[in-house]
Amino acid sequence: MENVIEVRNLTKKIKRKTLINDASISIKEGVICGFLGPNGAGKTTLMRLLTGLVKPNKGEVLLNGKNVNKDREEALRHIGAIVEAPVFFEYLSGRKMLNNLARLHQLSKSERKQKVEEVLEIVNLKERGDDIIKTYSLGMKQRLGIAQALLGNPKVIILDEPANGLDPIGMRDLRELILYLNSTKNITFFISSHLLDELQHVCNELVMIKDGEIKYQGSAKDVLKDDHQRLEDIFFELMSS
């Protein structure tokens, strides 16, 4: 199976500080990968490197086989990423904003309308689609961000701390949406979070980072051999080693 995300020996320094140190990660198509690490470990920095928002000092990132630093536009063509909180025009309705963004995807007017209705339906925002975004809850805004990503038919969705600030219902809706998109559209997910229990329910692969170094990558099952052993225990064990 193809690696849709390939991070090779990535190093990022700012001034004299090493934020990411020789990190390598391989993610296969169809995986839901959780990216875990304590505060300040380098999660956001790595997400920004992944999406070409910042350049590495060494190493490379390949998305669907395309080098992010050499040809960012081509590498991101089939990637949906919400790395910094999604930016919206808060006084547009969700439907209108999606319609405007769909213009970027070279669709005819009727295809555009169909696509917008399809993604609104998937993220369960059809009924609220005509309300202005300012009135949406945080969970609805997260789902609108995912709807926005879905307009480009992504193979991979990268989410930085998507559950931050969500209440239990918002988290459940987001989890169900991720599982639905993975099982019906084979979309690969790479999700950073410090909410260990949340990742445990949704991920089949885990990457753990500490002090800018990748400490673990493997199947979630291998880490969680004993069903009763919670991810949290393993996380602390790895992090204190």
Ligand SMILES: Nc1ncnc2c1ncn2[C@@H]1O[C@H](COP(=O)(O)OP(=O)(O)OP(=O)(O)O)[C@@H](O)[C@H]1O
């Ligand atoms: N522009 C910068 N200049 C200097 N140091 C930085 C810069 N950006 C990040 N850092 C430092 O790099 C380290 C990693 O930061 P990063 O935001 O990637 O961590 P994180 O794992 O996302 O943390 P959190 O869970 O708190 O969001 C931290 O020590 C942070 O203070």
